[in-house]
Amino acid sequence: MKKKVLIISGGISKERLISLDTGLQVSKELKKNGYEVKISEPNSELEKKIKQFKPKVIFNALHGQFGEDGYIQTILERFKIPYTHSGVISSSIAMDKEVSKNIFIKSKINTPKFFTYSYDLKDAALIKKIDRKLKFPVVVKPLNEGSSVNVFICTKKNIIRILNSIKNYKKVMVEEFIGGREIQVAIMGTKKLGAIELKPKRKFYDYKAKYNINAKTEHLIPVDLTKKELNHLLNIAMKAHKIIGCRGVTRSDFKFHNKKFYLLEINTQPGMTKLSLVPEIAAYRGMSFLKLIEWILKDASKKK
Numbered sequence: 441m442k443k444k445v446l447i448i449s450g451g452i453s454k455e456r457l458i459s460l461d462t463g464l465q466v467s468k469e470l471k472k473n474g475y476e477v478k479i480s481e482p483n484s485e486l487e488k489k490i491k492q493f494k495p496k497v498i499f500n501a502l503h504g505q506f507g508e509d510g511y512i513q514t515i516l517e518r519f520k521i522p523y524t525h526s527g528v529i530s531s532s533i534a535m536d537k538e539v540s541k542n543i544f545i546k547s548k549i550n551t552p553k554f555f556t557y558s559y560d561l562k563d564a565a566l567i568k569k570i571d572r573k574l575k576f577p578v579v580v581k582p583l584n585e586g587s588s589v590n591v592f593i594c595t596k597k598n599i600i601r602i603l604n605s606i607k608n609y610k611k612v613m614v615e616e617f618i619g620g621r622e623i624q625v626a627i628m629g630t631k632k633l634g635a636i637e638l639k640p641k642r643k644f645y646d647y648k649a650k651y652n653i654n655a656k657t658e659h660l661i662p663v664d665l666t667k668k669e670l671n672h673l674l675n676i677a678m679k680a681h682k683i684i685g686c687r688g689v690t691r692s693d694f695k696f697h698n699k700k701f702y703l704l705e706i707n708t709q710p711g712m713t714k715l716s717l718v719p720e721i722a723a724y725r726g727m728s729f730l731k732l733i734e735w736i737l738k739d740a741s742k743k744k
């Protein structure tokens with residue numbers, strides 16, 4: 441009899457649908473290979489399901505708020521059952537772009553310049569600050585979302601309107617816009633799994649470019665970099681994974697411009713949908729979807 445695996449997916453974040461898809465893909469693959477699988481939402485049914493089903497491992501397929509930011513991890517610690525991906529502290533650090541970017545800067549990892557904005561400046565003062573510190577265009581983004589939800593490239597003309605449209609976040613990031621190429625790196629424990637380049641047809645790698653096949657984002661693998669550049673890139677991703685204290689698989693998002701890599705963020709719960717990048721990088725390295733999932737499950741069980 442193969443292992444019992446409980447998958448947690450769905451949730452209430454803006455990435456709910458992606459999480460349901462991740463959960464479904466993982467569940468299908470495991471069931472096909474003889475695992476006993478149950479899926480649960482991270483709600484009041486979760487505790488009951490864990491107690492009745494008694495899984496050997498819990499696969500956390502959640503993305504975004506409450507699933508990727510240390511909340512569900514805190515709850516899971518209580519059950520003393522291994523769960524996949526990063527733990528409480530590293531998840532919450534990685535999910536907060538302000539905190540994680542400050543750690544990158546302290547660790548000499550290049551990341552776009554930024555400041556946070558709490559709607560506490562007059563419009564003209566804000567524009568002046570951007571002109572002085574970052575220059576237009578800039579990228580405005582929430583501190584703790586994913587999937588490019590509410591990420592905007594802003595000009596002097598539209599920034600005030602855009603900031604007002606996402607005022608409910610109360611605090612957002614205003615970041616230097618970096619042109620050039622978009623490259624992401626998968627790390628698997630101590631292994632630098634590899635990189636993939638994304639060429640969106642849209643203005644940037646937004647939600648549609650990520651998840652809608654019709655948006656026709658090109659996925660390029662292997663990435664056209666020199667051996668030295670690629671090594672450097674993989675080393676930065678590994679360094680970020682380590683300093684944040686991540687576990688299991690992570691995916692780091694970079695821009696590559698004027699021969700410089702800029703780390704945008706590190707994701708502790710990378711997607712596992714059909715269009716997802718970590719499974720694609722793994723496949724390129726000769727690792728099947730099943731082997732990748734099994735590695736993640738095994739890695740969870742190794743946790744002290």
Ligand SMILES: Nc1ncnc2c1ncn2[C@@H]1O[C@H](COP(=O)(O)OP(=O)(O)O)[C@@H](O)[C@H]1O
Pocket residue numbers: 552579581585586587588589591615616617618619622644645646693695704705
């Ligand atoms: N500073 C930036 N310069 C250029 N493009 C950016 C910048 N920040 C974000 N983007 C674009 O927005 C996408 C999503 O941003 P990211 O910081 O990775 O947030 P998310 O957590 O939503 O994925 C990136 O993949 C990139 O295409």
Ligand SMILES: [Mg+2]
Pocket residue numbers: 587588693704705
């Ligand atoms: Mg990203």
